[in-house]
Amino acid sequence: MDVRQPYLPKVRDALAAKKIEGFFSMTMLTIEGIMRTDRADVFASTRVSSPPETYSVTKNEDLPEVIRASIGDADIETIKQRFVAEQPSRRQLHPEVVARVDAARALGVRALKDVPRVGAFTMTDPAGEIYLSNGEGDDLLTWQQRAHDVARTIEARGLGIAQVIALGTAMTAADPDKAWFSALADAKDIHEQRAVERAFGEWADGDAIASHVAYGIDVFCSADVGNSNAANSVLDPGNRAWLTATCGVRFMTFEDLLAYLP
Known part of the structure; x- marks a missing residue:
């Protein structure tokens, strides 16, 4: 049982009463919405x-x-x-993931758009009910530039998508003509498979932070401190401190959020 369970209604009620606004990154669906063991096959099929x-x-x-x-x-x-x-190998979202998104939307929680990437997955949202708008015209261009700037800063530190690209590139050694993303399904053993799975999670986290900064959201709230990837995680305490100093990201844990709420 999640030890936070007794305290979750306080956050839910604050969202319902519009005392706080909540958002989630689309990487929860575009990357982490794919079953962990299927991610390499999905992106290899691109x-x-x-x-x-x-x-x-x-x-x-x-x-x-x-x-x-x-x-x-x-x-x-x-x-x-x-x-x-x-991506012909991409399946429908798991019903539990869909249920979570529906519950979030019922509370007015909207999605933050992904960092713009070639071939990136998007959802049709003509009524503006799913996404938080990232502007039009010059405002949209500013958002895109900011998202790319932060993403590249993260990648230059060897974090975010840089890790999955590095793994895929290394796995093309036997076939240099193969695209890095196509090689991700060629893990030779369980250790390499786990490394690929962790790298996808890191990509999702890195792009989530870049989108968050581009939107100018006040607080990035996450209980994830990168335990599975240690110092190689963008959410590791050391990298959180670096992001605060470099990009102005203000982090909160679930406990911090509880303490903030009246």
């Missing part, structure tokens, strides 16, 4: 597909005058090509 291109012609008389003045009497031919990143 591929890019290209649906058939579309072709259209815009007649000269239908073009704006400013464009006709530039191109003369010619029509404009347009070819559109889409590229779609897919």
